[in-house]
Amino acid sequence: MPQKSIRQALNEALAQEMRRDPRIIVIGEDVAGGAGSEGQRDAYGGVLGVTKGLFGEFGESRVIDTPITESAIMGAAAGAAVTGLRPVAELMFSDFFGVCFDQIFNQAAKFRYMFGGKATTPLVIRTMIGAGRSAAAQHSQSPYGIFTSVPGLKCVVPSNAYDAKGLLISAIRDDDPVIFCEHKLMYDLRAEVPDEPYTIPFGEANIVRDGDDVTIVALARMVHYAAEAAEALAKEGIEIELIDPRTTSPLDEDTILESVERTGRLVIVDEATPRCSFATDIAALVADRAFAALKAPIRRVTAPHTPVPFSPSLEKLYIPSPEKIAAAVREVYGYAK
Amino acid sequence: MQLSREELIRAYRDMVTIRRFEERVQEEFSKGGIPGFVHLYAGEEASAVGVCTHLGPKDYIASTHRGHGHSIAKGCDVVGMMCELYGRQSGLCGGKGGSMHIADLDVGMLGANGIVGGGPPLVVGAALTAKTLGTGTVAVCFSGDGASNQGTTFEALNMAVVLKLPAIFVFENNQYGEGTGVAYAVGSGDIAGRARGFGLPAVKVDGDDFFAVHEAAREAIERARTGGGPSAIEVDTCRFYGHHSGDAQLYRGKDEVKNLRDQRDCLQHFRRRVDEAKLLDMDALDAVDAEIAALIERAVVTARAAPVPPESALLTDVYASY
Numbered sequence: 001m002p003q004k005s006i007r008q009a010l011n012e013a014l015a016q017e018m019r020r021d022p023r024i025i026v027i028g029e030d031v032a033g034g035a036g037s038e039g040q041r042d043a044y045g046g047v048l049g050v051t052k053g054l055f056g057e058f059g060e061s062r063v064i065d066t067p068i069t070e071s072a073i074m075g076a077a078a079g080a081a082v083t084g085l086r087p088v089a090e091l092m093f094s095d096f097f098g099v100c101f102d103q104i105f106n107q108a109a110k111f112r113y114m115f116g117g118k119a120t121t122p123l124v125i126r127t128m129i130g131a132g133r134s135a136a137a138q139h140s141q142s143p144y145g146i147f148t149s150v151p152g153l154k155c156v157v158p159s160n161a162y163d164a165k166g167l168l169i170s171a172i173r174d175d176d177p178v179i180f181c182e183h184k185l186m187y188d189l190r191a192e193v194p195d196e197p198y199t200i201p202f203g204e205a206n207i208v209r210d211g212d213d214v215t216i217v218a219l220a221r222m223v224h225y226a227a228e229a230a231e232a233l234a235k236e237g238i239e240i241e242l243i244d245p246r247t248t249s250p251l252d253e254d255t256i257l258e259s260v261e262r263t264g265r266l267v268i269v270d271e272a273t274p275r276c277s278f279a280t281d282i283a284a285l286v287a288d289r290a291f292a293a294l295k296a297p298i299r300r301v302t303a304p305h306t307p308v309p310f311s312p313s314l315e316k317l318y319i320p321s322p323e324k325i326a327a328a329v330r331e332v333y334g335y336a337k
Numbered sequence: 338m339q340l341s342r343e344e345l346i347r348a349y350r351d352m353v354t355i356r357r358f359e360e361r362v363q364e365e366f367s368k369g370g371i372p373g374f375v376h377l378y379a380g381e382e383a384s385a386v387g388v389c390t391h392l393g394p395k396d397y398i399a400s401t402h403r404g405h406g407h408s409i410a411k412g413c414d415v416v417g418m419m420c421e422l423y424g425r426q427s428g429l430c431g432g433k434g435g436s437m438h439i440a441d442l443d444v445g446m447l448g449a450n451g452i453v454g455g456g457p458p459l460v461v462g463a464a465l466t467a468k469t470l471g472t473g474t475v476a477v478c479f480s481g482d483g484a485s486n487q488g489t490t491f492e493a494l495n496m497a498v499v500l501k502l503p504a505i506f507v508f509e510n511n512q513y514g515e516g517t518g519v520a521y522a523v524g525s526g527d528i529a530g531r532a533r534g535f536g537l538p539a540v541k542v543d544g545d546d547f548f549a550v551h552e553a554a555r556e557a558i559e560r561a562r563t564g565g566g567p568s569a570i571e572v573d574t575c576r577f578y579g580h581h582s583g584d585a586q587l588y589r590g591k592d593e594v595k596n597l598r599d600q601r602d603c604l605q606h607f608r609r610r611v612d613e614a615k616l617l618d619m620d621a622l623d624a625v626d627a628e629i630a631a632l633i634e635r636a637v638v639t640a641r642a643a644p645v646p647p648e649s650a651l652l653t654d655v656y657a658s659y
Binding site: 029033035044065068069071072095096306307309310311 | 432438452483488489593646655
């Protein structure tokens with residue numbers, strides 16, 4: 001099977017779906033680039049090249065460059081979705097949802113419920129998350145917890161190229177608004193990805209690694225850090241079961257609960273801040289539904305309750321590390337033994 | 338308005354400081370010394386300096402992600418700025434903000450901004466403070482052509498008019514929002530005209546001409562200081578570098594940047610103008626060049642040697658108290 005990067009996998013998913021369904025449009029800032037200039041059109045193909053080449057194949061009526069105008073992009077995409085198109089809108093950095101959240105939070109997410117089930121809003125919002133690039137406080141956040149908390153939104157957070165392609169195709173075919181979170185440091189990460197289109201169902205976790213001692217739940221880049229920690233811990237005789245939920249809404253509760261029933265120990269790794277977050281949500285789920293199985297307190301390894309710092313030395317401390325994950329695992333593994 | 342010799346020298350010094358700062362940042366960023374993203378202001382110096390010359394330390398400005406020039410023009414310490422870009426403890430923001438969030442409230446610099454259109458409403462607030470407290474100060478918002486398309490900007494313009502605030506909105510039209518041209522992205526192509534539509538007196542000026550910016554800013558700032566309400570200025574300018582350092586700039590035409598540097602260099606315009614009018618001798622300007630070259634070198638040497646923030650800094654200054 002061919003190896004592809006996450007960038008290639010996403011690009012392929014978009015192109016294949018756009019060929020299949022003429023109602024699918026791509027809309028956002030510099031999704032092609034070069035409009036109104038003397039140089040090349042498709043000069044960017046998205047700031048990190050994910051939509052490169054779509055303009056050449058599908059043209060300006062389906063690959064739509066916008067001004068820098070996030071509220072209008074999100075509102076137009078929501079309005080188009082509810083009236084017959086299937087937009088894939090790009091919110092360049094997820095931090096920018098602060099500019100346009102009304103259109104997502106009060107409008108797109110609530111149409112169906114408010115309108116008594118009469119509206120269908122097949123909208124995908126692709127957006128970049130993640131720290132680690134010294135992009136500082138307004139370009140480094142991971143707000144999937146906020147998206148997850150909104151009834152009516154679905155939220156996807158892939159960790160590898162295979163999942164990225166299958167989940168993006170599912171998102172495009174889904175009839176609800178989906179926030180699709182892409183980690184900015186992972187676009188070049190490669191995996192085996194089939195050439196043909198395929199879907200991965202929402203709400204179905206991936207068990208990355210089997211083990212009976214401690215369950216780790218992690219998303220996106222943290223899946224890889226957790227896997228690294230699991231390698232080290234295996235040498236100490238601690239076997240990790242690593243679960244990547246892949247979608248935070250809907251959430252595959254059963255896989256997490258079944259695993260903790262068996263291991264009795266849970267560590268959650270989350271690059272986002274710790275309050276009212278994905279990590280607290282999983283901890284609450286397990287405390288609520290698998291309390292009797294727990295042999296140790298649940299541990300969360302997260303970013304601190306601070307904005308993302310600029311200085312690389314501080315940013316490194318901000319992001320959970322394999323070492324911090326391993327330390328948390330050792331703590332719960334050794335608890336009351 | 339006739340500028341004194343001292344004022345002319347100061348304006349030139351500020352513009353040269355910005356130019357050399359940005360050229361050096363580009364060089365150091367390319368070598369890997371500066372982390373993150375930098376958006377360079379070279380080419381637009383006459384705008385920041387032409388406006389900020391009229392401001393005192395108690396007047397406020399808000400800036401954009403392309404904020405180094407505004408910071409220098411408003412009086413931010415150049416060594417402290419360079420330390421910030423390097424992520425050092427001695428940086429203006431303790432290394433926690435970086436290029437896109439560089440700020441110094443002590444000199445009235447409310448911050449560069451990572452959000453396009455983040456600044457205009459903040460300037461409405463700063464102007465509201467000035468009016469409410471009767472400080473006699475003004476607030477200036479620097480935005481790009483990109484932010485002229487944001488809803489936050491429209492709301493800020495309207496509110497400034499409604500509340501008759503001492504605010505000045507400077508739209509630096511450098512012809513591109515990231516990699517998309519103004520010809521495509523600004524509907525009417527007329528940013529000053531948009532501001533007029535909200536009821537602000539607005540002019541468009543040649544951003545290559547320091548004196549044109551200076552005169553338009555003088556009028557707008559005087560109006561604001563004397564209770565005449567907000568104004569807008571569209572500055573027709575250009576950037577010599579890409580959207581960010583490292584941008585391949587495929588959207589540019591052939592020789593576009595070379596032609597801009599040859600024909601639209603505000604520093605060269607300034608030198609020619611003061612020479613022809615015999616306002617300054619070139620030796621005086623050359624002396625400034627040498628002085629600034631030494632300053633920038635000192636900034637880089639200092640920043641490289643400066644310590645990174647202590648680990649404890651990660652958790653401080655999230656709240657005033659908690």
